[in-house]
Amino acid sequence: MKKRNVDDWIDRYLSVSFLVIKRGAALVKVGLDEEMTHDQYYLLRYIRRRGTCTSTELSTVFGVNKSAVTAMTNRLVDKGWLRRDRDQNDRRVVALSLTPQGEEWVAETDRNVYRLVEEVIARFPEEEIEAFIRTYEKLARVLQEVEEAK
Amino acid sequence: MKKRNVDDWIDRYLSVSFLVIKRGAALVKVGLDEEMTHDQYYLLRYIRRRGTCTSTELSTVFGVNKSAVTAMTNRLVDKGWLRRDRDQNDRRVVALSLTPQGEEWVAETDRNVYRLVEEVIARFPEEEIEAFIRTYEKLARVLQEVEEAK
DNA sequence: ATTAATAGTTCAATAGTTGAACTAAATGGA
DNA sequence: TCCATTTAGTTCAACTATTGAACTATTAAT
Numbered sequence: 001m002k003k004r005n006v007d008d009w010i011d012r013y014l015s016v017s018f019l020v021i022k023r024g025a026a027l028v029k030v031g032l033d034e035e036m037t038h039d040q041y042y043l044l045r046y047i048r049r050r051g052t053c054t055s056t057e058l059s060t061v062f063g064v065n066k067s068a069v070t071a072m073t074n075r076l077v078d079k080g081w082l083r084r085d086r087d088q089n090d091r092r093v094v095a096l097s098l099t100p101q102g103e104e105w106v107a108e109t110d111r112n113v114y115r116l117v118e119e120v121i122a123r124f125p126e127e128e129i130e131a132f133i134r135t136y137e138k139l140a141r142v143l144q145e146v147e148e149a150k
Numbered sequence: 151m152k153k154r155n156v157d158d159w160i161d162r163y164l165s166v167s168f169l170v171i172k173r174g175a176a177l178v179k180v181g182l183d184e185e186m187t188h189d190q191y192y193l194l195r196y197i198r199r200r201g202t203c204t205s206t207e208l209s210t211v212f213g214v215n216k217s218a219v220t221a222m223t224n225r226l227v228d229k230g231w232l233r234r235d236r237d238q239n240d241r242r243v244v245a246l247s248l249t250p251q252g253e254e255w256v257a258e259t260d261r262n263v264y265r266l267v268e269e270v271i272a273r274f275p276e277e278e279i280e281a282f283i284r285t286y287e288k289l290a291r292v293l294q295e296v297e298e299a300k
Numbered sequence: 301a302t303t304a305a306t307a308g309t310t311c312a313a314t315a316g317t318t319g320a321a322c323t324a325a326a327t328g329g330a
Numbered sequence: 331t332c333c334a335t336t337t338a339g340t341t342c343a344a345c346t347a348t349t350g351a352a353c354t355a356t357t358a359a360t
Contacts (some may be wrong), residue, residue: 068316113164143170222347
């Protein structure tokens, strides 16, 4: 791999990723209820997928400080979307899971967001979507490996 | 395109994009000086690329409120990285551009960030990188079109 | 000349973040 | 067993980023 190519890719990637992050957030925001933020939606989706999880897990998975997770989950608990349950085997651990209202909000938000994202996805041929998502998923794994190695 | 496929892609994309955004930010953060935040780095990169630009342009390109841009540029001006110059033809307009110190900080940050990103990019075959970035750039364009249409 | 629109700022409120200091509980030698 | 260490999570102060409404200043339109 030539250094010039690599630098060019990095430049293109950095330039475009910020655009996609901001514009993607702006698009998704349209589908979010006034009450729900972008980060709250993704966090609830993650917890729903896992069924139950801990602050520490969220902190390492998303690469943020544990106190940031506490702050976020506080807001979600206050809204009645998330519950905290102390683990009886290890009483230091707190299990986070969605309340029925939380499930309901995420499901409803999913319907709105999916409708918006469909519009975007329809502009790409199937093979391109499939290949792109596969690389994106691989990127998520590599990022985790690189951070764990360090 | 089958509905089941589309929903599956959307689910995979939403799930993975939040991970990549957070982990990518955590990786880049290592290369940032204590003084510089993630968003400030990208904003300075964008302005450098454009040479000069306005608040309104930043606001529409990144899909955020104009007052958010004012707040960000205030912090950058305070740090001496960005300058504001009133346009003499249309005195409502303010032209934003990097100061020499701003250029210096971005260039230095680039060197640190590129070193980190190289490590990640080296794990992918060239064709995969090229295809991925091309689709990503197309995604940025489509997102802008969709938002303009609405 | 008055009204509209445009560019940008200010302000209050809120979400998200860090890092240090802290509590409580579990673990691991000596 | 006891004390030190580790682990899980919270609290707090300080900061960045964001929105939306109200505002100033300037230009454009009729």
